Amino acid sequence: MLESIPTQLRIIAFIGAVIVAVVALVALRGEWPKTKLEDNVTKIMMVLLTLGCVEVALVAIGTIGRVK
Amino acid sequence: MAAAHAHAVGDAEYAEVSGHRLLGFLFFLISDCVIFGNFIFSYLYLRNAAPVWPPVGIERPYLYLAAVNSIVLFGSGATMHYAMEGMRHDRRSQFVAYTIATIVLGSMFLGGQAYEYTHLLPHTTWAGTTFGASFYTLTGLHGFHVFIGVIFLIVVLLQTLRGTYTQERHFGLTAATLYWHFVDVIWVALFFLFYIY
Numbered sequence: 001m002l003e004s005i006p007t008q009l010r011i012i013a014f015i016g017a018v019i020v021a022v023v024a025l026v027a028l029r030g031e032w033p034k035t036k037l038e039d040n041v042t043k044i045m046m047v048l049l050t051l052g053c054v055e056v057a058l059v060a061i062g063t064i065g066r067v068k
Numbered sequence: 069m070a071a072a073h074a075h076a077v078g079d080a081e082y083a084e085v086s087g088h089r090l091l092g093f094l095f096f097l098i099s100d101c102v103i104f105g106n107f108i109f110s111y112l113y114l115r116n117a118a119p120v121w122p123p124v125g126i127e128r129p130y131l132y133l134a135a136v137n138s139i140v141l142f143g144s145g146a147t148m149h150y151a152m153e154g155m156r157h158d159r160r161s162q163f164v165a166y167t168i169a170t171i172v173l174g175s176m177f178l179g180g181q182a183y184e185y186t187h188l189l190p191h192t193t194w195a196g197t198t199f200g201a202s203f204y205t206l207t208g209l210h211g212f213h214v215f216i217g218v219i220f221l222i223v224v225l226l227q228t229l230r231g232t233y234t235q236e237r238h239f240g241l242t243a244a245t246l247y248w249h250f251v252d253v254i255w256v257a258l259f260f261l262f263y264i265y
Contacts, residue, residue: 006132009132009133009135009136010132010135012136012139013132013135013136013138013139016136016139016142016143017139017142019143020139020142020143020145020146023143023146024142024145024146024149027146027149027150030153037087037090037091037094038090038242038246041094041246041249042149042245042246042249045145045246045250045252045253046149046249048252048253048256049142049145049146049249049252049253049256051256052138052142052252052253052255052256052259053139053142055138055256055259055260055264056135056138056139056142056259059131059132059135059263059264060132060135064264065135065264066128066131066264
């Protein structure tokens with residue numbers, strides 16, 4: 001069933017990736033001055049989360065990923 | 069009762085104990101990383117040893133549903149961060165709203181994964197091929213972690229509503245937030261391995 005609606009899924013994935021990446025970068029900026037251990041771990045997590053969003057955005061625009 | 073016990077401890081002592089507990093929790097997350105790392109390297113070994121990947125007759129998992137599902141999970145990481153910020157600034161309503169959003173998004177991710185297992189991979193079984201075994205073991209283990217994370221969040225949400233945590237004393241929430249970020253980050257690697265690479 002989903003094979004018939006790839007364009008809609010790609011648009012949703014792309015828009016979602018951009019929104020979440022921006023939110024993660026804003027969160028990273030807010031965390032940046034903090035120096036406690038959990039804050040530093042959070043910074044790493046936010047960077048990796050942004051990386052994940054870039055991954056999904058590239059999939060959505062067809063740059064990476066194999067459909068079949 | 070837990071709150072009463074927590075407040076019976078002085079601030080300095082609580083900070084020291086929290087530091088030790090945080091370190092212990094981070095060691096737990098690192099050991100969990102090792103478990104995932106073992107399975108990931110097993111998958112890579114099997115993949116590189118196979119002449120054709122995925123094996124003949126096995127379809128690749130459907131990319132675009134997984135992409136949307138990934139964004140649902142990554143979005144839950146962002147909402148969890150802002151839930152924690154709400155607690156740090158003593159904004160209870162922000163904490164509650166964002167934690168509920170995180171629980172809903174985590175449950176949606178699990179629903180998407182269940183749909184993928186039941187509808188999109190009819191010829192891929194856990195016992196059929198090395199691909200199926202690797203795929204279901206790793207994504208299933210991750211899904212189990214997400215499920216535990218959802219339960220963890222429901223528990224800390226209920227504890228917060230009962231007044232267990234305060235702006236100064238909320239180690240349980242810190243642990244839940246770190247755990248949730250951890251399951252997000254593991255999915256970044258799994259999404260790449262199974263759907264892109």
